[in-house]
Amino acid sequence: MIVSKFGGSSLAASAQIKKVTKIIASDERRKIVVVSAPGKRNNDDIKITDMLYTCHTEAAAGKSIDASFGSIRERYLTIAKDLGLNLDHIGGELDLIEANILQGCSSTADYAASRGEYLCAILLADYMGWDFIDTEGLIVIADDGSVDPVTFELLGEKLAASEKGCVVPGFYGSTKEGVIKTFTRGGSDITGAIASRASGAELYENWTDVSGILMADPRIVTDPKPIRELTYEEVRELASIGAAVFHEEAIAPVRESGIPIQIKNTNRPQDEGTRILSHRDDRLQPMIGVSGKKGYTRLYVKKLFLQKDPNFIIKISTILRVYGINPEFSSIGFDSISLFFKAGENFRQEEILTRILTELKPDEMSSDTRIAMIGIVGEGLYDTKGIIARVSTAISESGISARYLNYGGSLITCIIGVDDADYLKALEAIYSAIS
Numbered sequence: 001m002i003v004s005k006f007g008g009s010s011l012a013a014s015a016q017i018k019k020v021t022k023i024i025a026s027d028e029r030r031k032i033v034v035v036s037a038p039g040k041r042n043n044d045d046i047k048i049t050d051m052l053y054t055c056h057t058e059a060a061a062g063k064s065i066d067a068s069f070g071s072i073r074e075r076y077l078t079i080a081k082d083l084g085l086n087l088d089h090i091g092g093e094l095d096l097i098e099a100n101i102l103q104g105c106s107s108t109a110d111y112a113a114s115r116g117e118y119l120c121a122i123l124l125a126d127y128m129g130w131d132f133i134d135t136e137g138l139i140v141i142a143d144d145g146s147v148d149p150v151t152f153e154l155l156g157e158k159l160a161a162s163e164k165g166c167v168v169p170g171f172y173g174s175t176k177e178g179v180i181k182t183f184t185r186g187g188s189d190i191t192g193a194i195a196s197r198a199s200g201a202e203l204y205e206n207w208t209d210v211s212g213i214l215m216a217d218p219r220i221v222t223d224p225k226p227i228r229e230l231t232y233e234e235v236r237e238l239a240s241i242g243a244a245v246f247h248e249e250a251i252a253p254v255r256e257s258g259i260p261i262q263i264k265n266t267n268r269p270q271d272e273g274t275r276i277l278s279h280r281d282d283r284l285q286p287m288i289g290v291s292g293k294k295g296y297t298r299l300y301v302k303k304l305f306l307q308k309d310p311n312f313i314i315k316i317s318t319i320l321r322v323y324g325i326n327p328e329f330s331s332i333g334f335d336s337i338s339l340f341f342k343a344g345e346n347f348r349q350e351e352i353l354t355r356i357l358t359e360l361k362p363d364e365m366s367s368d369t370r371i372a373m374i375g376i377v378g379e380g381l382y383d384t385k386g387i388i389a390r391v392s393t394a395i396s397e398s399g400i401s402a403r404y405l406n407y408g409g410s411l412i413t414c415i416i417g418v419d420d421a422d423y424l425k426a427l428e429a430i431y432s433a434i435s
C-alpha cells in the first residue's frame with residue numbers, strides 16, 4: 001500500500017486535480033492520499049494558506065473579511081464547478097468556516113490556516129467518491145510541535161477501516177485538549193510521513209512540481225544533475241545547510257520504520273524522481289549535493305591556554321545565549337576559538353564584544369559578519385579519497401580564499417566557509433568538483 005501526498009501546486013486548479021486522480025488511479029496500491037491546500041496557479045497568484053492567514057489577521061483586527069474570504073470561496077467553488085461537483089457540500093463548509101473566523105470562537109491563526117487543507121481534502125474525496133478522514137483528534141501535536149505517539153494508533157485505526165480509499169488533509173492535527181494546531185509551513189509533508197507510518201505503507205510518495213531533488217540550486221548552478229537516490233541522513237544534512245529539499249521534520253516518522261520516500265512530479269509522472277531511503281551504495285556517487293547560506297558572523301577569540309579552561313568556552317556561549325545567539329559551527333584551537341552564527345537583524349555586535357572583553361579579558365578578538373557557509377554532503381565523503389582535494393583545488397582555481405574548512409558534526413558533511421561576496425562562484429566551483 002502506498003501513501004501519496006500531493007503538494008499545493010498539484011492541487012491549484014481543476015486541471016491539476018484531474019492529473020492527480022489519474023495518477024492515483026494508475027496504481028491500485030495508492031489508497032491513502034494526503035493533500036496540501038491549493039497553491040499558486042502562476043507567479044502572481046496567492047496560496048490559499050496565505051489568504052487564510054490574512055483573513056485571520058483581518059478578523060482579529062475587527063476588519064471585514066468580505067474581500068479576502070470572497071477570493072477563497074471563489075477559488076474552491078470554481079474548482080468544484082469545473083469538476084462537476086454539487087456545490088452544496090463545499091458551499092456549506094465555506095459558510096461555516098467564514099462564520100467561525102469572524103466570530104473569533106474557533107478563530108486562532110492555526111484554525112484559519114488549517115481550513116485550506118480541510119476543504120481541499122473534502123473536495124478531492126467528493127470528486128473520487130472516497131472517504132474523507134479528518135486529522136483533528138487523530139494527529140495529536142504537542143506544544144513544541146512534536147507528534148504524540150498515540151497518533152499512530154488513532155490514525156492507523158481509521159486508515160485501516162477505510163475500504164474504498166481515503167483522502168486526508170495535511171498540515172494540521174490538534175492538541176491533547178482538542179484545539180486545532182498546525183505544523184510549521186510546508187507541514188503536509190509531515191502528515192504524509194505520519195500517515196505512512198500509521199498505515200505501515202510500503203512507500204511514501206511525495207508528488208510536487210519538480211522531478212526530484214537536484215544536486216544544487218538551479219538558480220545558482222546551471223543545469224544541476226538530479227539525485228536518483230539519497231539517504232534520510234543526507235536529506236537532513238542538506239536541509240540543515242539551506243537546501244529546500246523536503247520538510248526536515250517529515251523524515252523522522254518514516255525513518256523509524258524504514259519506509260522509502262519517492263519524490264515525483266505531478267506534471268511529468270513518467271520521470272523517475274528521487275528516492276530517499278535508509279542506505280544507498282555510495283561507490284558510484286560518493287557525494288550527492290552542495291548547498292549553502294550567506295550572512296554568517298565569525299567570532300574569533302584568542303587567549304593563551306584557552307583549551308585548558310573549559311569554563312572559558314562555557315562563558316562565551318552563555319554571553320551569546322543572552323543575546324539569543326546559538327552558534328551553528330565552531331572550531332576550537334589550542335589558544336583560540338572561532339564560532340559561526342547567524343546574527344540576525346538586531347545583532348548588538350559592539351555590546352557583545354565589550355562584554356566578552358570585560359568579562360573574559362581575551363588576548364585578541366574580532367568579528368567578521370560576511371561569511372558564507374557551504375556544505376558538501378554525501379555518504380561517501382569519509383571513505384572516498386580525493387574529494388576534499390578536488391574541492392579545495394576548484395575553490396583556489398576560482399581565485400577564492402577558503403575561510404573555514406571542517407567536517408560538520410556528521411561524517412557525511414564537509415563545511416567550507418568563504419566570503420559572502422564569493423558565495424555564488426564558490427558554489428559553482430564546488431558543484432563541478434563533486435558532480
Ligand code: ASP
Nearest residue numbers: 036049171185186187188
Ligand atoms: N499549506 C501549508 C503551507 O502553505 C502546508 C503545506 O502546503 O504543506 O505551508
